[in-house]
Amino acid sequence: MEMTGSREVVxxxxxxxxxEKMLWHSLSALNLKPKILNVNQVPLKMTECPGEIALIRPVSMFKAVYAAAALEAGGCRCINSSFSILYAGDKILSLTTLMRHGLPVVESVIAMHPQAALQVLLSQKKPVIDKPPIGSWGRMVSLVKDSETAKMVVEHREAIPASQARIHIIQEYIDTGREDIRCFVVAGECLGCVKRIASDIEWRANVALGGRVEPLGEGVEELCELAIRAAGALKAFYAAVDILKPKGASTVLINEINGVPEFKAFQKATGIDVARALAEKVFEEFR
Ligand SMILES: Nc1ncnc2c1ncn2[C@@H]1O[C@H](COP(=O)(O)OP(=O)(O)O)[C@@H](O)[C@H]1O
Ligand SMILES: [Mg+2]
Known part of the structure; x- marks a missing residue:
């Protein structure tokens, strides 16, 4: 890309x-002149992009996808792209894409009707995991220990208006000791990995649910290699790749990939400045 005078990042x-505040500071420090575009306040035309590169950060997955798509049509280079955000944001699309690339993922069954979901949930060895394809912060990720809970999960999901929430991803429960691993990839490089440990009253390791983050000592290289391949499969400029390591096993499984990741806790636990690393790689895109 030609070096331009403006180098504006939206x-x-x-x-x-x-x-987003950290990103704003890191972009500013590199003189990338970040311009805030709040999609809750400003309508998007599909014909314009108020900068050259757009860093897509809406919390709402669909707002992120649609903002990226509209700005791409307007001529922006979006980081991440609408494709990456959509495919990473939807667990069915990402798990299947990762599988097609030969990467190890948590084995999953997709059920699109309450009867199909019940059929799987009732027949699978318990505990079993049920989650919707779109969601974050552990929301609606359910640990089903018996038939009664299975029926209740299906019944409650049926009452949700959003049609995607009525689709079920059903998975084996991977016993990791209530931990998972998160590795950060930026522009094909792995910044590092952390361990997330669920709070005492949770089985899910999400930071939003009180999960504690610790630096990961051993095995980072292998995990990083896997994370780089996962980000590549989703064509993500940057991503957080979440990995489950079954207790006692030597192999690992990718659980999900985040295309608009939060990184505050990762940054605090490792001292790795994710915002700066991302801003630097964005800066290089202008050369
Ligand atoms: N199949 C599984 N086996 C064991 N733990 C799981 C499984 N799926 C999810 N978890 C736990 O639940 C958390 C949230 O699930 P996840 O699929 O990452 O949804 P979200 O996108 O909401 O973070 C994970 O970080 C992990 O701790
Ligand atoms: Mg997760």
């Missing part, structure tokens, strides 16, 4: 989290 947001 920072696309809906709700401004600490991550």
């Amino acid at each position: 920072l696309v947001v809906d709700v401004v989290r600490p991550e």
Whole structure:
């Protein structure tokens, strides 16, 4: 790309989290002149892009996908692209894409009707996991220990208006000791990995649910290699790749990939400045 005089980066947001503030500072420090575009306040035309590169950060997955798509049509280079955000944001699309690339993922069955979901949930060895294809912060990710809970999960999901929430991804429960691993990839390089440990009253390791983050000592290289391949499969400029390591097993499984990741806790636990690393790689895109 030609070096231009302006080098303006559009920072696309809906709700401004600490991550977006950190990104704003890191972009500014490199003189990339970030311009905030709040999609909750400004309508998007499909014919214009108010900068050259757009960093897509809405919390709402669909707002992120649609903002990226509209700005791409307007001529922006979006980081991440609408494709990456859509495919990473939807667990069915990402798990199947990762599988097609030969990467190890948590084995899953997709059920699109309550009867189909019940058939799988009731016949599978318990505990079993049920989650919708779209969601974050652990929301609606359910640990089903018996038939009664299975019926209740299906019944409650049926009452949700959003049609995607009535689709079920059903998975084996991977016993990791209530931990998972998160690796950060930026522009094909792995910044590092952390361990997330669920709080005492949770089985899900999400930071949003009180999960504690610790630096990961051993095995980072292998995990990083897997994370780089996962980000590549989703064509993500940057991504957080979440990995489950079954207790006692030597192999690992990719659980999900995040195309608009939060990184405050990762940054605090590792001292790795994700915002700066991302801003630097964005800067290089102007050369
Ligand atoms: N199949 C599984 N086996 C064991 N733990 C799981 C499984 N799926 C999810 N979890 C736990 O639940 C958390 C949230 O699930 P995840 O699929 O990542 O949804 P979200 O997108 O909401 O974070 C994970 O970080 C992990 O701790
Ligand atoms: Mg997750």
